[in-house]
Amino acid sequence: MTTSELVYTSLDVIDTKMAVSKEFYFSRQKELSDAKNIAKTDLQFRLKQLKRLYNAVKKNEASLIRAMEKDYHRAPQESLQLELIPLYNDILHMIDCLPKWIKAKRVGDYSPAYMLGSVYVEKIARGSVLVVSPCNFPVLLALTPVANAIAAGNSVILKPSELTPATAREMQRIIEETVFPHGLLQVVQGAIPETTQLIRSPTFDMIFYTGSPKVGSIVAQEAGKNLTPCVLELGGKSPAFLTKNFDIRNRSKLHTAMKRLFFGAFSNAGQICVTPDYLVIHESIYDEVIREAKIVLNEMYPEFSNATDYTHMIGDRGYNVLTNLLEKTQGETYTPTAAAGFKSDTQDGKYCIPPTLVFDCPWDDPLMMEENFGPVLPFYKYSDLDETLDQIIARVDQPLVQYLFSDSAHERQKILTRLRSGDCLIGDTIIHVGIQESPFGGIGTSGYGNYGGQYGYDAFVHERTVFKQPFWMDFMLFMRYAPYTEAKRALVQVATEQRAWFDEDGNDYWYHNRLLYFFSFIGVALGALFAAYRS
The missing domain is CATH 1.10.10 (Arc Repressor Mutant, subunit A)
Incomplete structure (x- = not known):
């Protein structure tokens, strides 16, 4: 199939690519086994491929930014600061740390049966792996796991999102023009039929999927038929808390808190899996928070039009869903003054929703049902924290992340103890995904498995125990x-x-x-x- 931007890979070619990927892995392992110094040769090979990937992306930075801007009016600064710079940092961190990560780890056992033997744990490549990436961060969330997989010694097939066709095509061009060994890294383009063929194949030794919980469940079911392990990086309706113990008397602090919340809620037009999806505010500070929120929103968006340097929705589906929810909400909507009367020019393929605050949303509001995945931030006023936590747990027990704005350590710990989440940020939003030495991932319906730094490397290896017993x-x-x-x-x-x-x-x-x-x-x-x- 062919779209205006993207030529889908035929099903026959997909089968060929999967076979080539598997054959490359086995051939390389055989060749590696004949090396004089296997460990050194293996490390040098992996480092060389990571450096090639880094240089290829860096060289084509401008064309990738243009492609993302073409796909969904992506603000160039957001493409740089949220997508490409984190990718560069991820790959450089892998190159720097791989000599340490790749080493086998010696372990001990105090039992007499083992204590005089030699025990170590080595991390071996899984084999041929599949990376299925999403549309909201079409470069970062594609090439970071690809780099993790290469660092771990695997061969990779990448399936980019068809919803960002210009970016998918540009990534394929970059990969195919880079001198990677044949079979190490290949790209498959397509939609549901092509993805289905990939995830149903017994070829892969692992699948790494980033996307919605609904599709993630399908991926897990299909992979389970072949006992193929998965890492699922999904979404979730992530709450932000502004509690009664947050000191609003410090105006500068409240002002900064609002900016940080809006940075998380409206960057990439809210199309981020970790975006704060709704804000619960204690009744004692609610009115003051609303006043400050309006001030900050107008400061951050002093001008607004279809031409503003502001990211649009990715396609008409998400746009239509969210505009429909905004029409049905029981809350009071508020957009920047500059966006008064704004209407997106959908006839020209512009699907733009201004950053929107929705005050006084009840629990049964349409905007409080599922992840909004757009530039909308509902406000909910609460009086009792335990009752509020009961409501959240009854609806979304396992959000991808929770955001806490409270000056009480006991209150923060209370929320953390009661509410399970993949991650937590205190006093800021979304930037935790860039921390190199800590895991990022969901829990339950927001996903399983994690990555980031060494955790990303570990996601693509199998830890094998090797024990040598003296005679x-x-x-x-x-x-x-x-x-x-x-x-x-x-x-x-x-x-x-x-x-x-x-x-x-x-x-x-x-x-x-x-x-x-x-x-x-x-x-x-x-x-x-x-x-x-x-x-």
């Missing part, structure tokens, strides 16, 4: 072999069974469990020597 140890382990005797059973119990370090009431004994293991080891050694002497 001379058998004089201490003879009791495991048949024929079994009472003496052997007693030795097995002394040597291998851990002893509880607490009594029936749960009170700890004065000695440490490892001390018991030491004496167990001595006992086994003496028993073995005695048995050897008797024989």
